[in-house]
Amino acid sequence: MMRRLPVYFLIDVSESMVGEPIEQVQDGIATIIKELKTDPYALETVWISIIGFAGKSKVITPLQDVITFYPPKIPIGGGTSIANGLKELMKAFDTDLVKTTYERKGDWKPIVFLFTDGIPTDESTSAIELWNSNYRTKSNLIIISIGDNTNLNLLSKLSDQVLLFNNTNANAYKEFFRWITASIKATSENINNTSQEGINLSKANGHIIEKIDTAKQFEIPDDNYVVLNGKCSHNDKLYLIKFRRQFEDFGLMDLQSKFYKVDGAYKIDEITYKEFSNHQDYLLKISTDELRGNPPCPYCGNRYALATCVCGGIHCIDDGVENTCPWCGNSGFYGSSESGFDINRTLG
């Protein structure tokens, strides 16, 4: 058997990724696979696995060769547990990787691309220690912060290769995934030609991919997003409503008000959502005073995806018709409320 070059994608699938980021990652992975299928070196050596982490983590596609690889649907879950993602990765290393023995040469050092866009919601010290003591030197981990809303101090504890990806538009994503493809190709070509261990990262456009100084201390940013979990009152299916933080300037010194502007309402798959979610904490609350905009339901076309019931459940409604809450079965007519009210908020 050929020595394999295992490539792992460890992907943050938390709720803040819903919408454009997850769609771009989905397309990006498909593009990488398509490209690698035309590359003789990659076809010979590269094996790929995809692991997702949110509140919980799971192998989405187990390690397999490029030719049989079919890009999976990337799920969404609640919470951001880097610790669970790392544990899943270490478990995959333990089961997947062929070690070098007297009789045979094992796999090449695996490459791991970790994508994350958020702030971890859990305690991760023990997973980080285990990673650094037993796994770090046996792999090449490249961490990519999607946007600057991540905890760079924590990411810097895992690898010397921490990169900031400025995900400003769809073109940036395209260029970013081209860079990953080129890096995988270069590494597999180098391994095939020189039989030398090591990673060859391709040269990156500095406007899109910036290297982070891992010795530096960074400020830990606030949450950029509010994500609410709703249910369609026509088909009982789940969706997420995503809001992005904005500042409003009153023109007076230091008088800035913070609010969240709607980004969209997105369909999600209930089964995978539950598999990847950590459901212990639905206690975060946000006042609707801080939320601007109410998108239509992504399933039935009801005019508003954000209505709350006395039970606390969020669901879609339309004007002037009787609406039934899909969470508790209560029905009634809705009017807009003058005073703000608190609604349940997910962990992001």
Ligand SMILES: [Zn+2]
């Ligand atoms: Zn609906």
Ligand SMILES: [Zn+2]
């Ligand atoms: Zn209800």
